[in-house]
Amino acid sequence: MSKKSIDFKDSKYYNNRELSWIAFNDRVLEEARDKTNPLLERVRFLAITQSNLDEFFNVRVASLRKMVAVNYDTPDAAGMTPLQQLTAIAKAAHAMVDKQYTTWSRSLEPRLAELGIKLKAMDELSPHQQQFCRDYFEQELYPVLTPMGVDPTRPFPFLANNSLNLAIRLQRPEDEGDDNEKARSFATVQIPDMFPRVLRLPDGENDFILLENIIKAHLGSLFVGATIRETALFRVTRDMDLDVAEEDASDLMKEIQSQLKKRQRGKVMRLEIDAEMSKYLKKKLIKGLDIEKEADVYAIKGPIDLNVLSKLVKQVQGHSELQYPPFTPYLDQSLMQGNLFAQIREHDLFLQHPYDSFTPVVEFIHQAALDPQVLAVKMTLYRVSSKSPIISYLKLAAQNGKQVTVLVELKARFDEENNVHWAQELERAGCHVIYGLVGLKTHCKLALVVRRDEDGIRRYMHMATGNYNDVTARVYTDMGLFTADTEMGTDASNIFNMLSGFSEPAYFNKLVIxxxxxxxxxxxxxxxxxxxxxxxxxxxxxxxxxxxxxxxxxxxxxxxxxxxxxxxxxxxxxxxxxxxxxxxxxxxxxxxxxxxxxxxxxxxxxxxxxxxxxxxxxxxxxxxxxxxxxxxxxxxxxxxxxxxxxxxxxxxxxxxxxxxxxxxxxxxxxxDLRGVNKLDAQATFLAAAQAQTAAQLAHREDNQEDPQANRRFTPLTAPQDEEAGE
Structure with a gap:
C-alpha cells in the first residue's frame, strides 16, 4: 500500500475513548492485584478504581446518555455511535466490577484477615462488641436516622448521588396474611454520611465494622409494630456533569452555584445493589429510580462502594510495613534562605514534583507578598487545596498594596464549589478576580510577579504542568519552571491581558497557548x-x-x-x-x-x-x-x-x-523481565531525592559534599517477586 493512498482517518486505526479509559482503570486495578506492592497500598489502589469508575459514570456515561436522548448518532473516530459505546461500556464495566470484587474477596480480604485486620459481620462480634454497636446505634444513630416509607400517599424519596441506602421489605399489621409472601410494604433508610462508615470495635486492635451493618441489625427500632422481612444495601450514581450556559448567564458565579444545586438531582446513571437482594426489592428500586435498562444495575458481592477501603486503610494501627515507606521531598535550602527573585534572575530553576518539594512555589508567592519592590502578582488557579497557603499569600499581597489579579476557573469539574468559595475570599481581600473566557476553561498553570529591580521593571514567572495545589503536589508527578526570561515575561503579560480584557496579541515570542x-x-x-x-x-x-x-x-x-x-x-x-x-x-x-x-x-x-x-x-x-x-x-x-x-x-x-x-x-x-535488570522509575527518582537530601545535610554539617553531586538518576533495583502472580 502506498503511503499516499492511506486514509489515516480510517476508523479502524482508532480506539474508542471510553473503552480506552476503562483499560486504564484496569491497569490501576492490576496494581491492587500486584503482590509486590505493600498490602494496604493494594487496598488503596482498589479504592481508587471505585472512585475513578464513579466519576466515569457521573460524567462520561452521562454525556453519552444525553447524546442518545437527543438522537445524536454520529460515530466517534473509532466508528462507534453513542448507543454502541454505551452497550460496550456496560459490558466492560460489569466485567471490571466482577474483577474488583474478586480481587477483594479472594486476595485482599483474606490476607488482611491473616494479619488481624478484619471487617466483621454482626454474627462475628463478641458480646462486648455487640453491646458497643447497640450503644452506638441508640446514642448516636437513632436520633439521626429517618425511615422513608413508600405507598400511595408517600412518593419514592429522592436519593442523592453516591449516597448509601437500605431498601427494606417489611410486613405491617394491615398486610393480609402472616406469611413472608404477604410482606409487601417498602421503605428506605439512608446511611448518614456525617458518621464514619468504618468503626473501630473494642477488644481488637484492628477489628472494624461497617456503619450499615450496625443500622441493619437494629432497624426494628425504626419500624415499631412492623416485622422486617428483608434489608439490602444499594447506591445510586447520578449525572453530575455541569451544564452552564455561559452566554446566557449575567453572573457566572451565580449560574455555577445554581447548577451545583441542580446537579445533585441528575438522572440515575448506575444502580449498585447487594447481590443477595430479592427480585421484589430490585423491581421497586428500578421503578422508583426510573432505571432504563437492566444493564444499569450492578449486583455487588461485597461492600458496596469500595471507596470505603481507603477509610479502612487510614484506621489500621501498626503494620507500617504494609504501606509505602514515608517520603519527604527534597527541598533545596538555598531557595528558602535567600531572595528567590535574585536566584531566578541569575538562572532558571526547575522542580520535579513530588520528588522536589512544592514549598518553593508557595514561597515564590509568599516573597512576592512581602517584597516592597514587587508591584503586581498575577496567577491562574484551576484546582487548589481546601486550606491553600497560596490563597493566603495572594490575599496578603493585596493587603500589602500589590496589584493582585487571579483567574479562578469556576468550571473546574468537581472543584466548582471550592473555587467559588476561594473567588469570594480573594475578592473580599481586595484581589481582582476574573473567571476566564466564555466557552473556554482556563487550564494553564502560570504565575507572574512584576518587580521593580535596580535596573528597571522585570517579570518573574512560574510555569507548570500541574495545578497550584500543595496537597496533590505530594502524589502527582509534575514539573515546574521559574524563569525571568524577558520574552517569556512579555508573553505572560499578554496572556493575562487576554484573559482579563479584550487584548488579542498579534504574536507570542516563546510561549504557545x-x-x-x-x-x-x-x-x-x-x-x-x-x-x-x-x-x-x-x-x-x-x-x-x-x-x-x-x-x-x-x-x-x-x-x-x-x-x-x-x-x-x-x-x-x-x-x-x-x-x-x-x-x-x-x-x-x-x-x-x-x-x-x-x-x-x-x-x-x-x-x-x-x-x-x-x-x-x-x-x-x-x-x-x-x-x-x-x-x-x-x-x-x-x-x-x-x-x-x-x-x-x-x-x-x-x-x-x-x-x-x-x-x-x-x-x-x-x-518481560527475564534476563534484564529491573528499573522502577518512580523508585529511582525517590532514591535520588533522598540521596540529595542526605548530601545536603552532610554538606551543612561538614561543608565537604556538594548536594548536586547526587542528582544523577541511578536505576534502583526493584525487589524480586516472592510469590507467583494471581
Missing amino acids: APLGIRDFLKERIEEEIAEAQAGRKALIAMKMNSLSDSDMIEALYRASAAGVKIHLIVRGICNLRVGIPGVSENITVHSIVGRFLEHSRIYYFYAGGEEHLYLSSADLMKRNLSRRVELLFPILQDDIHARICEIFQTMWDDNVKTRLLQPDNSWDRV
Whole structure:
C-alpha cells in the first residue's frame, strides 16, 4: 500500500475513548492485584478504581446518555455511535466490577484477615462488641436516622448521588396474611454520611465494622409494630456533569452555584445493589429510580462502594510495613534562605514534583507578598487545596498594596464549589478576580510577579504542568519552571491581558497557548520531523501526557510514523492511537506507567536535526485541551535543565517494573523481565531525592559534599517477586 493512498482517518486505526479509559482503570486495578506492592497500598489502589469508575459514570456515561436522548448518532473516530459505546461500556464495566470484587474477596480480604485486620459481620462480634454497636446505634444513630416509607400517599424519596441506602421489605399489621409472601410494604433508610462508615470495635486492635451493618441489625427500632422481612444495601450514581450556559448567564458565579444545586438531582446513571437482594426489592428500586435498562444495575458481592477501603486503610494501627515507606521531598535550602527573585534572575530553576518539594512555589508567592519592590502578582488557579497557603499569600499581597489579579476557573469539574468559595475570599481581600473566557476553561498553570529591580521593571514567572495545589503536589508527578526570561515575561503579560480584557496579541515570542496555537505549533514540529526522515536523517518524537485522544494529532503522528519517524509515547490514561498497524504506526511505541504516584507531567520533545527542541505543557493531546481550553506550552532553553528533563524522560522510558506496553490488539502487557535488570522509575527518582537530601545535610554539617553531586538518576533495583502472580 502506498503511503499516499492511506486514509489515516480510517476508523479502524482508532480506539474508542471510553473503552480506552476503562483499560486504564484496569491497569490501576492490576496494581491492587500486584503482590509486590505493600498490602494496604493494594487496598488503596482498589479504592481508587471505585472512585475513578464513579466519576466515569457521573460524567462520561452521562454525556453519552444525553447524546442518545437527543438522537445524536454520529460515530466517534473509532466508528462507534453513542448507543454502541454505551452497550460496550456496560459490558466492560460489569466485567471490571466482577474483577474488583474478586480481587477483594479472594486476595485482599483474606490476607488482611491473616494479619488481624478484619471487617466483621454482626454474627462475628463478641458480646462486648455487640453491646458497643447497640450503644452506638441508640446514642448516636437513632436520633439521626429517618425511615422513608413508600405507598400511595408517600412518593419514592429522592436519593442523592453516591449516597448509601437500605431498601427494606417489611410486613405491617394491615398486610393480609402472616406469611413472608404477604410482606409487601417498602421503605428506605439512608446511611448518614456525617458518621464514619468504618468503626473501630473494642477488644481488637484492628477489628472494624461497617456503619450499615450496625443500622441493619437494629432497624426494628425504626419500624415499631412492623416485622422486617428483608434489608439490602444499594447506591445510586447520578449525572453530575455541569451544564452552564455561559452566554446566557449575567453572573457566572451565580449560574455555577445554581447548577451545583441542580446537579445533585441528575438522572440515575448506575444502580449498585447487594447481590443477595430479592427480585421484589430490585423491581421497586428500578421503578422508583426510573432505571432504563437492566444493564444499569450492578449486583455487588461485597461492600458496596469500595471507596470505603481507603477509610479502612487510614484506621489500621501498626503494620507500617504494609504501606509505602514515608517520603519527604527534597527541598533545596538555598531557595528558602535567600531572595528567590535574585536566584531566578541569575538562572532558571526547575522542580520535579513530588520528588522536589512544592514549598518553593508557595514561597515564590509568599516573597512576592512581602517584597516592597514587587508591584503586581498575577496567577491562574484551576484546582487548589481546601486550606491553600497560596490563597493566603495572594490575599496578603493585596493587603500589602500589590496589584493582585487571579483567574479562578469556576468550571473546574468537581472543584466548582471550592473555587467559588476561594473567588469570594480573594475578592473580599481586595484581589481582582476574573473567571476566564466564555466557552473556554482556563487550564494553564502560570504565575507572574512584576518587580521593580535596580535596573528597571522585570517579570518573574512560574510555569507548570500541574495545578497550584500543595496537597496533590505530594502524589502527582509534575514539573515546574521559574524563569525571568524577558520574552517569556512579555508573553505572560499578554496572556493575562487576554484573559482579563479584550487584548488579542498579534504574536507570542516563546510561549504557545491553546486554543490559538498549540495544535498548529505541535503539528509544525511533527512536519519538521517528517521532512528530516524523508531526507534520510534521524527523526525522533518523544512525548509524555495523561491522555491522547485528539484524532487530528493522532493522524499527524500516523503520518510521521509512516514517513519513518521514530515515536516514543508515554501515555498514562486514554490512548485512542493504535500501534503496530502496517504502514501506519509501525514506528510508534506506547508505554503507560501506573505506580505509587499519579503520572501527570506533559513533555513534548523533537529531535529537530540535533537541536533537540523540548517543551513542557499543561495540555494533553485531547480535543478539549487543544480546542476548548486556555493551555500553556513553554520551551526549556537552559542547557542543564534541558539535559535533566531528557534524562528524566529516558529513565521513565526505561522503566520495566511499572510500565505496560500497548499491543496491536489494544491490550496492555507488562515488560518481560527475564534476563534484564529491573528499573522502577518512580523508585529511582525517590532514591535520588533522598540521596540529595542526605548530601545536603552532610554538606551543612561538614561543608565537604556538594548536594548536586547526587542528582544523577541511578536505576534502583526493584525487589524480586516472592510469590507467583494471581
